Amino acid sequence: xxxxxxxxxxxxxxxxxxxxxxxxxxxxxxxxxxxxxxxxxxxxxxxxxxxxxxxxxxxxxxxxxxxxxxxxxxxxxxxxxxxxxxxx
Numbered sequence: 582x583x584x585x586x587x588x589x590x591x592x593x594x595x596x597x598x599x600x601x602x603x604x605x606x607x608x609x610x611x612x613x614x615x616x617x618x619x620x621x622x623x624x625x626x627x628x629x630x631x632x633x634x635x636x637x638x639x640x641x642x643x644x645x646x647x648x649x650x651x652x653x654x655x656x657x658x659x660x661x662x663x664x665x666x667x668x669x
Contacts, residue, residue, distance in 0.1 A: 582627045582642055589616025596622065598641055598651040607649025 585602045589595060597616060599605065602624065605613060613619075625631075627642055636653050644651040 582645065583624070584627045584641070584645065585624045586622045587616075587619040588622050589619055591615065591617035592654075594655050596635075596653040598636075598645060598653065599649065600645055605650075612650075612652060 583600060584598050585600070587597045587599070589597070592615065595616060597608065597612070597619065599608065602621070605619075627638055627645075629638060629642070631638055633641065636651070641651045
């Protein structure tokens with residue numbers, strides 16, 4: 582599965598994974614606003630044989646397939662955003 586990773590200018594150590602470059606159609610508007618201006622970081626082929634530094638590749642593939650994006654964030658921040666309903 583192809584994957585493109587972006588970072589925003591408003592949040593450090595937060596990354597947005599999507600399947601197709603510049604296709605943010607399945608990403609919630611609130612999440613895009615939270616990240617701010619997005620900058621392309623990397624494009625790569627995801628595989629269960631490949632490890633990612635900060636995320637479980639199986640989780641990334643599952644969320645890309647089911648919801649169209651994967652949002653990687655520091656653990657404490659993630660809990661806060663989930664409780665506020667910004668991400669699901």
